[in-house]
Amino acid sequence: PMTDPNTGSVPPVPPSGDPVTPPPAAPSTAPGGYSPPASPAPGGYSAPGYSAPSAPGYSAPAGYATAAPAAAPKTLSLIGMIAGILGVVSFGWFLPASIAALILGYMGKKREGVPAKGFWLTAIITGYVGIALTVLIVGGAILLAILGAAADGYSSGY
Numbered sequence: 001p002m003t004d005p006n007t008g009s010v011p012p013v014p015p016s017g018d019p020v021t022p023p024p025a026a027p028s029t030a031p032g033g034y035s036p037p038a039s040p041a042p043g044g045y046s047a048p049g050y051s052a053p054s055a056p057g058y059s060a061p062a063g064y065a066t067a068a069p070a071a072a073p074k075t076l077s078l079i080g081m082i083a084g085i086l087g088v089v090s091f092g093w094f095l096p097a098s099i100a101a102l103i104l105g106y107m108g109k110k111r112e113g114v115p116a117k118g119f120w121l122t123a124i125i126t127g128y129v130g131i132a133l134t135v136l137i138v139g140g141a142i143l144l145a146i147l148g149a150a151a152d153g154y155s156s157g158y
Contacts, residue, residue, distance in 0.1 A: 073112065074108070074112055074115065074116040074119055076104050076107050076108040076111060076112060076116075076120070077104065077105065077108030077109075077112055077116040077119030077120035077123055078116075078119050079104055080100070080101045080102075080103070080104025080105040080107075080108055080119070080120060080123030080124075080127070081101070081105075081119045081120075081122045081123045081126065083097045083098070083100040083101040083104065083123070083127075084097070084098065084101030084102075084105070084122060084123045084124075084125070084126025084127045084129075084130060085122075085126055087101055087126060087127065087129075087130030087131075087133075087134075088126050088129050088130045088133065090130075091133055091137060092130060092131075092132075092133030092134035092135075092136065092137040092138070093134070093137070094130070095130070095131070095134045097130065098126070098127045098128075098129075098130025098131045098134065099127070099131070100127075101123045101124070101126055101127030101130065102123070102124060102127035102128065102131070104120075104123055105120045105121070105122075105123030105124035105127055106120075106124065108120035108123065109121075109124070
């Protein structure tokens, strides 16, 4: 324990701050075991020295500022959604944007959760749609090139 440098004595311990609870009321001897409800003190006030219990929760120690809860950031999901839309609007010719949309969409789902659900879900869906468009367009272009080369070979007369 710490001593007071001026007097050398130990300072008293401060009270805990919890309100003292009143002793339980004596059981009623009314017939049938019925006990009437306790009536408040005259004038509607509680007994002196007793206060109503405070709301549950935590508070900052005295002298410290409390910070407001921060809103969940939606940056990953928002950037993923923009990249996914860019991948779809480019009709599959911008494959890196669609892949980025998928990655950012799944990262947003894991880190940002329900508050950003609309953003990361849009990023995931548009990412898959952009990849599917890329496969269809590039695959179709390759198929047309093969068919065109085969048709040129038949028309040459050999």
